[in-house]
Amino acid sequence: TQLLEQSPQFLSIQEGENLTVYCNSSSVFSSLQWYRQEPGEGPVLLVTVVTGGEVKKLKRLTFQFGDARKDSSLHITAAQPGDTGLYLCAGSTNTNAGKSTFGDGTTLTVKP
Amino acid sequence: GAVVSQHPSWVICKSGTSVKIECRSLDFQATTMFWYRQFPKQSLMLMATSNEGSKATYEQGVEKDKFLINHASLTLSTLTVTSAHPEDSSFYICSATDRAEGEAFFGQGTRLTVV
Numbered sequence: 001t002q003l004l005e006q007s008p009q010f011l012s013i014q015e016g017e018n019l020t021v022y023c024n025s026s027s028v029f030s031s032l033q034w035y036r037q038e039p040g041e042g043p044v045l046l047v048t049v050v051t052g053g054e055v056k057k058l059k060r061l062t063f064q065f066g067d068a069r070k071d072s073s074l075h076i077t078a079a080q081p082g083d084t085g086l087y088l089c090a091g092s093t094n095t096n097a098g099k100s101t102f103g104d105g106t107t108l109t110v111k112p
Numbered sequence: 113g114a115v116v117s118q119h120p121s122w123v124i125c126k127s128g129t130s131v132k133i134e135c136r137s138l139d140f141q142a143t144t145m146f147w148y149r150q151f152p153k154q155s156l157m158l159m160a161t162s163n164e165g166s167k168a169t170y171e172q173g174v175e176k177d178k179f180l181i182n183h184a185s186l187t188l189s190t191l192t193v194t195s196a197h198p199e200d201s202s203f204y205i206c207s208a209t210d211r212a213e214g215e216a217f218f219g220q221g222t223r224l225t226v227v
Contacts, residue, residue: 033215042118042205042218043156088155092215099146100207100216105155 003027004091006103014111016078021087021106024071029091032072033100034063037086046074079110114140116208118219125196125226133191133222135206141186142208146216147179150203162189196226 004025013019023032031050035043047056049065049072056063060083062075072089086107090100115138125131135145144163148156160181162168168181178200180192189208193200203223207216 031215035218040203040221040223042116042221045215045217048215086153090156099144099158099161100156101158102148102155105153107153 004089004101004103006087006089006106008106009104010107010109012109012111013079015080017110019076019079019108021074021076021089021108022071023073023089023103025091026070027091028069028093030069030093031091032065032069033090033092034072034074035088035090037088037105039086043088076108079108081110081112084108084110114138114208114210114217116142116206116217116219118204118206118222120222121220122223123225125224127197127226128195130192130194131196131224133193133204133206133224135189135191135208135219137187137208137210137217140208140210142189142210143186144216145183145189145206145208147181147189147191148205148207150205150221152203156205159191193224196224198226200224201226 033048034046037043047063052067052069054065060077064073088105089103092100117136119134147159150156159174160168160170162183164183183189205221207218209216
């Protein structure tokens, strides 16, 4: 069974602060996705990383895929209240494309 | 990104009745669809993988006879919760992919409440 551990599980910060969310596994994934989910809605894809060591930036969000493709991080710079939500990492393998193993999620609250 | 639509967005039903949830890919043909269940403040748990024209593959611990999945076309999969009980109340989410190496796109979810 492939497991993804996310940390921290909950994070409450003030507007303007920086934060990092981690996603770790003992398994190798062919790709890893980060999603953001609002209450009562489905997850919305933020980014997909596929190459070990890859770094992708999406405005104030920086995503990194570990060299061994077993872990990933999401860094948010100068967080804003609009960043509040549940952040989920999910990994998939070539043999089960589209079928994702989800991490436990990180609930982020950014206070104004 | 591709659009996946779920219907209904929320449903309330009485114990013992059955509820059908639809998952449609609106602008692509979904060779595979996935059904997830999510409890409040928790992550998504995969229930089953559905391939068009074949029987769904259920994850360990998921009752096949209780959660009936039908994927009759490349744009539609349905999940029927049979003889629903209050413990079946949850947020059900589908996702769909259109090619072997493709990423999956998620529906907006269906909130099921069994009273």
